[in-house]
Amino acid sequence: MERWLALELASTIRHDGEGGVADDLATVRGTAQWIRERGDLPACGVPAGELAVDENLRLGIVELRQAVRTLFARAVSPAPPSPADAHRLMTADRAMAHLNTVAAREPVALQLDWPAEGAPATRLLSAEHDPYVRLLAALARAAVDFLSGPQRARLRSCAAPRCVRYFVKSHGRQEWCKPSCGNRARAARHYRRQRTESEAGSAPS
Template identity: 70%
Template sequence: MELVSTIHHDGDGGVTDALETVQGVTRWVQQRTGGLVPREFLTGELLVDEGLRDEIVGVRRAVRALFARAVSPAPPSPADIHRLMPADAALAHLNAAAARELVAPQLHWPAEGAPVARLLSAEDDPRVRLVAALARDAVDFLSGPERERLRACHAPRCVRYFIKSHGRQEWCKPSCGNRARVARHYERTRGAAAGEGAHAT
């Protein structure tokens, strides 16, 4: 969700991309190291360049295309509705990215704690590890139960996907709900005014 949400509304009626530049990708990765990007996947020095930016954006394109498939028959996010990667190409791209890193599950079970599973990597390049980790996370999400609750927010100017947390939720956040209600009210009052104008003539 965090990778997909790097495309978002800019506040002025347009769409902005947090991964548009190498500097933007560097900032995004640094802010998420230890969380979305586990530290064990980034051992060694990670140099973000245009090649790595392209790989991360490629995974994001594939995931956004598969998110669009997941929310179908409802419409996808308006951010890229006319330029989505075909679903079969998106599947191939995501699986290839996930397969770039060979990993094996390892069980850690401290004497005074619960067992924990971790992945042991055979890959030394932190760039490969990062791209593969992002792809595997998307595979886990899309094959898991949360996929059924995935929605595209269609409030005015919003381009986000979100996970529906309760039965009546229509928008990703309350501010989007407020904008949608204001827009609906405006459309109703404009339609009523137009009807009154037609009757007056």
Template identity: 70%
Template sequence: MERWLALELASTIRHDGDGGVTDDLATAQGATRWIQAQTDLLPVHLRVGECVADEALWGEITELRRAVRALFAKAVSPAPPSAADACQLPSAEQALAHLNAVAAREAVVPRLDWPPEGAPVARLLPTDHDPRIRLMAALARAAVDFLSGPQRLQLRACSAPRCVRYFLKSHGRQEWCKPSCGNRARAARHYQRQRMAADRPSPSS
């Protein structure tokens, strides 16, 4: 399954497997570990090894995540958003303004490469050498690409009990992010039906 950087960022808030919610970005150290784990999704020009999250960078990443999750909530509407933080998110308008502002922090210039034995290729090269600015711009632009692309139409909030993840719907009947969530949802529905049957008054004799 293809991984999307914006979805990875939103998914740092997730079900912990024990009925609660965990935050992979709860500390600056956690943010650094998460950055290192995204090496294959970040631009090749970004010096990921230099992106050690201090308090300032940690705050910027978590604030950008809030904007991304607010826009994910807008994308899945009118279906319910993830219940993890829906009541704590900024408005869609505020989130959009923040996302665009972060994406614009790093200027880029076009470059044409034309190898002797190949077709010309256009690339956008960054002009800022600060890896932190590059990181934040890359995260924001990944969200811009995701939300402006066709994958936005497949975005869903998992409806299984206790799950708070967003996921991409891969087929028409998919309701949950993974099979274990489907099993939990079906078990909850079965339990609810049993309770309703037990509470139903017996017909008078």
């Protein structure tokens, strides 16, 4: 399955498995763990496992996530957005301005990398030395790439009960982010149908 860093950032707000919503970036420790688990994050000058995460970096990533989730909500419109934070999103204009500003903080040049025994590829040459700036800019660029690419048209908000995830639709009939959500949605639908039929049968004639 293809990975999208912007989608992974948005998914740091998720269902906690017990009826509530969990935030993987709620603490500095949680944020550091999320970064560590993505050792293949675009180069920010320091290996992910050695990056000293502090509250300022955490807040910067959280604000960027809010911008991304705001623009995800715009992308799935007129369908409803994730209910996790629909009531506290930025305006779309503010989210786009923030995303572009963060992406522009790292001056980069596109470089060609073509090894003798391999295929040509591109890499970014950075003029920025601050690893915090480089990390945030890399996350912002990933979101710009995602939202400007073909996958944006396939972005959906999972409609299963209690789920708050966004996902990229992989086939024409996909309604939920994963099979367990589909099972839960079908069970809820069956329960509602049974209840409606029961109430209709017990109504006075």
